[in-house]
Amino acid sequence: MTTEDPLLYVRGAAVSYRTRAGTVTAVDGVDLTVRRGEIVALVGESGCGKSSLGRAVLRLEPLVGGEVRFGGVDLGTLSGAPLRQVRRRLQMVFQDPQSSLDPRRTVGAIVERPLRVHRVGTPAQRREKVAMTLDLVGLGTRYLDRYPAALSGGQRQRVGIARALVLDPDLLVCDEPVSALDVSIQAQILELLLDLRERLGLALLFIAHDLAVVRHLADQVAVMYLGRIVERGSVDEMFARPRHPYTQALLSAAPVPDVAVERARTLPLATGDLPDPLSPPSGCAFRTRCPHARPVCAEVSPALVNDVACHRQDELPPFVSHASHTGG
Ligand SMILES: Nc1ncnc2c1ncn2[C@@H]1O[C@H](COP(=O)(O)OP(=O)(O)OP(=O)(O)O)[C@@H](O)[C@H]1O
Ligand SMILES: [Mg+2]
Numbered sequence: 001m002t003t004e005d006p007l008l009y010v011r012g013a014a015v016s017y018r019t020r021a022g023t024v025t026a027v028d029g030v031d032l033t034v035r036r037g038e039i040v041a042l043v044g045e046s047g048c049g050k051s052s053l054g055r056a057v058l059r060l061e062p063l064v065g066g067e068v069r070f071g072g073v074d075l076g077t078l079s080g081a082p083l084r085q086v087r088r089r090l091q092m093v094f095q096d097p098q099s100s101l102d103p104r105r106t107v108g109a110i111v112e113r114p115l116r117v118h119r120v121g122t123p124a125q126r127r128e129k130v131a132m133t134l135d136l137v138g139l140g141t142r143y144l145d146r147y148p149a150a151l152s153g154g155q156r157q158r159v160g161i162a163r164a165l166v167l168d169p170d171l172l173v174c175d176e177p178v179s180a181l182d183v184s185i186q187a188q189i190l191e192l193l194l195d196l197r198e199r200l201g202l203a204l205l206f207i208a209h210d211l212a213v214v215r216h217l218a219d220q221v222a223v224m225y226l227g228r229i230v231e232r233g234s235v236d237e238m239f240a241r242p243r244h245p246y247t248q249a250l251l252s253a254a255p256v257p258d259v260a261v262e263r264a265r266t267l268p269l270a271t272g273d274l275p276d277p278l279s280p281p282s283g284c285a286f287r288t289r290c291p292h293a294r295p296v297c298a299e300v301s302p303a304l305v306n307d308v309a310c311h312r313q314d315e316l317p318p319f320v321s322h323a324s325h326t327g328g
Contacts, residue, residue, distance in 0.1 A: 005072035007171055007203050008034040008057065012066030015052045022278045026052040028227035029066065031304075032205075034171060039197060039204045041214035041235070043250070044224035045274055050207045053224075054173045057205065058092055059083075071170070088118055091164035095176040097156035101148040101163075107134070108144035111162045118167060129166060136199075137162045138192060154185035161192065171203045178213065190217050211250045215239060223247050226277060226285040230309045241319065243308045245290045248319050284311065292316055 015027040026049040034040045042050050055061035057068055059075055068075045070086055078086060091114075094100040101110055108130055115126045131141045137158040148156055157177060164172055174193070178186040194217060196202050208214050214221060215235060222232040223246060231244035242248045272289050275281055281288050287297040292312050302309045310316075 005069075006033045007036050007038075007071060008032070008205065009069040009072075010053075010057065010066065011069075013053060013056055013063055013068065014065030015049070015056050015061050016064050017052075019278075024277045025227055025280075026277070027056065030224075030227075030229055032222060032229070034203050034205055036170065037197060037201045037203055038220065039193075039206060039218045040220045040222065041206045041208055041218035042222050042224060043208050043211050043214060045209055047274055047277060048224045049227045050209075050224060051175055054092070054175050054205065054207055057173055058087070058090055060092075084118065088114075088167045089170045091167065091169040091172055093157075093160050093164045093172055093174040093177045096180050097153065097160045098148070098180070100160055101156060103148050106145050106147060107139070107151075107159050110148075110159060111166055114163060114167050120167070130162075133162045133166045136165065136196070152185075153181050154188060157181065157189055158192065161189075161196075165196070165200075165202075168200075169202070171205065173205045173207070175207045176209065177206075179209070186213070193217065211238075211247075223250065226275065226280055228285065228309065229304065230286065232304075232307045243313055243316070243319075244286075244310050245292050245312075245316065246286050249289075251319075284309075 010030060010032040013027055013030045013032070014025065016023050016025045030053055032040070032042070032053075042053065044050055052061055056063055059068070063076065070090060073086065075083070075086065105113075111130045111133055112126050115121060115129060120126065121129065130144070134140055134143060139155065139158050139162065143151070143155070148159065151159065160177070178189050181189065190213070193204060197204065206214060206218060211221070218235045220232065221235050221238045222229045223244065224230065225246050231238070231242070231247045238247065239251070242251050275285065275288055281298070283296070283298040283300055284290070284293070284302050287293040290297065294312065296311050300311065302311045305313070
């Protein structure tokens with residue numbers, strides 16, 4: 001690996017599922033790059049393929065197309081011990097700490113388990129590493145002998161993060177790690193993740209369905225719709241000048257605390273539900289909900305041009321962002 005290689009480099013990734021009703025293309029040719037220490041958010045509605053992509057990055061889901069490179073190495077070419085070595089450096093944090101933590105094991109045993117599985121260190125070294133990691137996530141060793149049931153939701157997610165960190169990974173794939181938590185607790189966990197990036201140089205691929213959640217966390221954002229990335233860019237650009245009608249709709253959907261601004265909204269909200277992924281619309285998948293759709297949108301699937309996949313990106317009315325009024 002050279003220092004110029006991005007940590008994670010995904011090109012043309014495709015994931016599909018065969019169901020009784022037909023084949024669902026959950027991820028359809030996605031490109032994504034995460035650099036060392038960078039936080040990249042993947043945002044989109046339920047069912048757009050975020051978890052499928054996250055799992056494919058960790059090779060928990062097979063790719064039917066494209067490639068995933070980690071530190072310059074194509075994961076598809078690895079198996080056995082070399083693959084295990086790479087997978088140590090790539091860990092996942094799950095949405096629901098309640099169901100992802102084994103209720104019969106203590107916090108200490110849960111956090112130690114990856115070290116045992118990968119046969120790292122002596123028992124004494126492992127105990128020390130577990131204690132250090134619990135400190136790192138703000139829990140401390142007094143939690144070692146507790147069971148998940150005795151913890152709050154936020155504490156459980158800290159255990160989930162400790163378990164992901166104990167092998168000293170370079171990248172965490174966080175799949176909606178705060179959506180099951182109360183809003184006040186969400187902020188604390190996001191703060192913890194930012195702090196870990198700062199202290200450990202950790203990179204994150206952070207999956208969320210809500211753009212607002214990633215605003216103060218992410219460096220880069222990729223917006224996904226029905227298996228494809230429709231817009232990507234820096235988080236500041238995305239909030240100041242969302243360019244895809246879908247990104248604009250996502251921003252419009254976020255509540256605005258400022259009453260005057262909220263009232264003045266004349267924004268195009270996407271109407272209707274996500275189309276059936278078994279039979280996606282022809283052309284641009286978003287056209288059935290898009291206020292700006294034209295006949296061409298039904299005919300040709302738009303490519304990502306200047307980081308936006310929209311036939312009409314040069315003709316759209318300027319988007320007046322109220323999101324810049326929402327604190328911070
Ligand atoms: N194991 C599976 N078998 C069949 N279809 C699946 C499977 N997992 C996901 N899908 C389908 O693939 C598509 C993408 O699902 P995925 O879970 O990746 O979306 P998501 O963006 O993570 O959604 P959510 O926000 O609800 O977690 C959906 O249409 C979903 O129904
Ligand atoms: Mg998901």
